[in-house]
Amino acid sequence: MRVLTLLGCLLLVSGCQNLGVNPWEREVLAREAMIPGVADGLDDAFDDHIYFSKEGSSGGRGFGGGGCGCN
Amino acid sequence: MAGETRLTRTSDGWLGRFTAMASPCEVQLRDVSRSTAEQVLKRVAGEAWRVEQRFSRYRDDNIVAALQRANGEWLAVDEEFERLLAYADTCWQLSGGRFDVTSGVLRRVWRFDGSDRVPSADQVAALLPLIGWDRVERRPGQIRLPAGMELDLGGIGKEYAVDRALLLAREHTDADLLLNFGGDLVADGKTPWQIGIENLQQNGVAGQIPLARGAVATSGDSRRFLLRDGKRYSHILDPRTGWPVQGGPHSVTVAAARCTEAGMLATLALLQGAGAEPFLRAQGVRYWCLWE
Amino acid sequence: MQLKKRYQPGPVSTSLALATCALLGVPAMAEEADKWQVDGSMLLYSETDRVSAIEPVIKASRTFKNESKLDLKLTVDSLTGSSHNGAAVTNGPQTFTSPSGNKVYQINAGDVPLDDSFLDTRVALSGQYSWLLNRTLRATSGINFSNEYDFFSVGANAGLNWDLNQRNTTLSFLLGLESDTIEPVGGVPEALSLQPDQLRTDSSESRTVTDVLLGWTQVMNRRWIMQLNYNLSLASGYMTDPYKVVTLTDGAGTALESESLGGVDIGIGDAQIFEQRPDSRTRHALYWENRYSRENDDVIAIGYRFMTDDWGINSHTLDMKYRWQLDRGWFLQPHVRYYIQSEADFWYESMTAPEYTTVLASNDYASGDYRLGKLTDLTVGLKVGRELPSGRKWDARLEFMQQSGDTDAADVSAVIGQVGYRFYW
Numbered sequence: 001m002r003v004l005t006l007l008g009c010l011l012l013v014s015g016c017q018n019l020g021v022n023p024w025e026r027e028v029l030a031r032e033a034m035i036p037g038v039a040d041g042l043d044d045a046f047d048d049h050i051y052f053s054k055e056g057s058s059g060g061r062g063f064g065g066g067g068c069g070c071n
Numbered sequence: 072m073a074g075e076t077r078l079t080r081t082s083d084g085w086l087g088r089f090t091a092m093a094s095p096c097e098v099q100l101r102d103v104s105r106s107t108a109e110q111v112l113k114r115v116a117g118e119a120w121r122v123e124q125r126f127s128r129y130r131d132d133n134i135v136a137a138l139q140r141a142n143g144e145w146l147a148v149d150e151e152f153e154r155l156l157a158y159a160d161t162c163w164q165l166s167g168g169r170f171d172v173t174s175g176v177l178r179r180v181w182r183f184d185g186s187d188r189v190p191s192a193d194q195v196a197a198l199l200p201l202i203g204w205d206r207v208e209r210r211p212g213q214i215r216l217p218a219g220m221e222l223d224l225g226g227i228g229k230e231y232a233v234d235r236a237l238l239l240a241r242e243h244t245d246a247d248l249l250l251n252f253g254g255d256l257v258a259d260g261k262t263p264w265q266i267g268i269e270n271l272q273q274n275g276v277a278g279q280i281p282l283a284r285g286a287v288a289t290s291g292d293s294r295r296f297l298l299r300d301g302k303r304y305s306h307i308l309d310p311r312t313g314w315p316v317q318g319g320p321h322s323v324t325v326a327a328a329r330c331t332e333a334g335m336l337a338t339l340a341l342l343q344g345a346g347a348e349p350f351l352r353a354q355g356v357r358y359w360c361l362w363e
Numbered sequence: 364m365q366l367k368k369r370y371q372p373g374p375v376s377t378s379l380a381l382a383t384c385a386l387l388g389v390p391a392m393a394e395e396a397d398k399w400q401v402d403g404s405m406l407l408y409s410e411t412d413r414v415s416a417i418e419p420v421i422k423a424s425r426t427f428k429n430e431s432k433l434d435l436k437l438t439v440d441s442l443t444g445s446s447h448n449g450a451a452v453t454n455g456p457q458t459f460t461s462p463s464g465n466k467v468y469q470i471n472a473g474d475v476p477l478d479d480s481f482l483d484t485r486v487a488l489s490g491q492y493s494w495l496l497n498r499t500l501r502a503t504s505g506i507n508f509s510n511e512y513d514f515f516s517v518g519a520n521a522g523l524n525w526d527l528n529q530r531n532t533t534l535s536f537l538l539g540l541e542s543d544t545i546e547p548v549g550g551v552p553e554a555l556s557l558q559p560d561q562l563r564t565d566s567s568e569s570r571t572v573t574d575v576l577l578g579w580t581q582v583m584n585r586r587w588i589m590q591l592n593y594n595l596s597l598a599s600g601y602m603t604d605p606y607k608v609v610t611l612t613d614g615a616g617t618a619l620e621s622e623s624l625g626g627v628d629i630g631i632g633d634a635q636i637f638e639q640r641p642d643s644r645t646r647h648a649l650y651w652e653n654r655y656s657r658e659n660d661d662v663i664a665i666g667y668r669f670m671t672d673d674w675g676i677n678s679h680t681l682d683m684k685y686r687w688q689l690d691r692g693w694f695l696q697p698h699v700r701y702y703i704q705s706e707a708d709f710w711y712e713s714m715t716a717p718e719y720t721t722v723l724a725s726n727d728y729a730s731g732d733y734r735l736g737k738l739t740d741l742t743v744g745l746k747v748g749r750e751l752p753s754g755r756k757w758d759a760r761l762e763f764m765q766q767s768g769d770t771d772a773a774d775v776s777a778v779i780g781q782v783g784y785r786f787y788w
Contacts (some may be wrong), residue, residue: 020531060650354373
């Protein structure tokens with residue numbers, strides 16, 4: 001099931017040649033509020049830490065913050 | 072390709088002068104030592120001459136000439152040239168085809184020397200098959216021009232040299248700088264420079280604006296035109312028809328963050344003909360038009 | 364002819380400005396290239412009757428002329444208060460030992476058992492450096508350290524980001540390795556043993572976590588960007604919480620006595636056993652985020668994460684934000700987060716004596732930690748902030764989180780407050 005999802009994603013990526021914009025049309029996307037991981041960067045880091053210590057899940061958004069003894 | 076540079080003192084710094092791209096060029100600096108001024112002048116002049124040598128259509132030893140000789144074959148291009156081509160492509164798209172670096176061949180029939188020698192419709196029509204950026208083929212690191220076509224980067228070259236020279240000058244100093252290549256200029260610093268705008272007439276004298284950071288470029292030339300049967304033919308040619316753009320100002324000056332941008336906006340405005348001013352207003356930039 | 368604000372850039376001049384920067388090979392935000400971007404921020408977290416935390420963070424970032432980037436971050440995290448120790452809510456009093464084993468405390472009938480002596484200060488440091496390998500390939504690598512009095516973590520990561528389709532598609536591959544050392548106060552307890560017996564080894568434990576992240580970011584159109592990440596996390600080593608216990612009951616809600624099972628007697632209802640978790644954990648997470656900007660510059664952000672692991676936990680997270688862009692740089696951002704998780708295979712609210720015998724005989728896994736049980740979380744909050752002309756900005760947010768699950772132990776309410784300020788230096 002997971003292998004299928006991965007394959008599906010790869011097929012989607014290769015079929016994405018016609019998706020997207022020209023370089024000079026990126027003014028909206030260049031705003032910080034539109035960049036995943038940067039838009040609410042510090043909030044996300046705090047939240048990831050809170051929910052890592054209050055729940056049984058973690059991960060998905062990226063890593064590199066360091067572990068803690070809270071779970 | 073080297074030439075002569077001259078450095079003289081000014082009341083608050085230095086003035087360096089040289090000739091490049093058939094224009095008198097200047098570098099002004101404030102509050103630096105003579106040796107720094109010399110270094111900066113050497114770098115700026117060197118870059119101006121380098122860009123001229125590489126991209127001028129008047130030379131036979133550069134990539135532009137090689138393209139003309141390539142006769143329809145694929146030719147390898149380096150990264151800088153590729154970026155210029157990408158830029159030319161962007162401008163072609165943004166102008167709806169009015170800005171076209173392949174339109175230089177029209178020079179063969181249009182000579183704007185103030186006379187009345189206007190080409191015939193047949194002469195112009197004969198050149199149209201050799202014009203069209205969409206006929207140029209590009210691959211990463213390569214370009215192919217159909218035989219008979221040529222590239223003219225004159226519409227980008229001088230302003231590009233100004234911006235490049237500023238980036239290089241900044242490797243030597245943080246001081247206030249003003250680079251002026253024949254009217255296309257960029258200022259970068261804290262205290263404003265007084266910039267003369269030839270299209271800003273105040274009591275018959277060219278007006279001045281203070282500029283601390285930013286660029287000013289002028290496109291068009293009120294002295295280059297043809298006059299026949301009372302009709303004035305401006306030297307701004309529409310590559311889609313081969314004939315001059317009608318109803319527009321004789322020259323446009325634009326202020327923008329960088330010289331390349333300012334120059335291109337001025338050129339794009341001229342290519343709009345009668346729609347030049349609405350176009351410039353819509354872009355939200357400072358501009359000055361000369362109409363007579 | 365409509366009046367426009369002076370020098371509001373038009374479509375062509377904006378596009379041309381970007382194209383010019385591409386031509387000259389300079390980053391679009393050249394003004395900030397020579398400065399450190401410093402973000403200072405403080406989190407205040409407070410649960411009703413339980414844990415409180417205060418966490419100041421300072422982060423400094425710098426982009427260099429060759430477009431390489433350095434991020435440095437310092438976090439200090441101070442916790443106080445009490446937290447659930449894994450035991451069940453019973454209809455009689457219960458007795459526990461403190462984490463160090465030196466003291467004994469009692470809980471009244473019907474109360475959620477909370478361990479009162481929870482004090483911890485953590486310091487964490489991290490550095491991340493990224494650089495261009497060529498015009499479309501960016502490498503990144505970083506290290507991080509975290510230290511508390513009973514826990515030490517060191518980690519490193521490395522990855523690649525590959526731009527395709529004129530940078531409309533970015534594929535990411537990241538690898539992370541983390542090594543944790545746990546030195547529980549009082550020593551490592553013997554798993555599944557009775558807490559009153561205080562069977563400890565005077566040692567430390569460790570574990571390693573390996574993370575792999577495959578990411579795909581795609582520009583859909585001028586206003587819409589999407590990201591899809593797959594994260595595989597493999598942990599192995601000591602995963603047990605050395606301070607948590609599972610209550611042995613008679614099956615009818617009354618805690619058993621440790622002495623009836625051959626253990627030491629320290630009080631009423633003291634049959635609490637130290638938990639044991641598997642020594643490996645494989646987690647898969649799929650994260651999908653969408654960001655859409657409206658014509659008026661408002662931004663809608665919706666994120667969904669699905670996680671599943673080999674402990675039997677599956678979870679769904681839905682995170683939605685709407686950024687309401689106002690005049691002169693002000694913005695308001697309401698936020699809703701909904702989370703639901705299923706229980707781990709070895710989660711027990713409490714255990715009977717026969718169950719205990721079976722689990723002990725096969726050295727099986729058991730935990731009463733409510734965070735591994737069925738859980739539903741709802742967080743609602745609002746963030747307000749302002750972007751100032753020179754790139755500086757400040758923001759503040761206030762959120763309320765409500766947790767609930769199958770047991771009273773999981774009923775947690777918390778208030779989250781955060782303030783932040785960004786400046787350039």
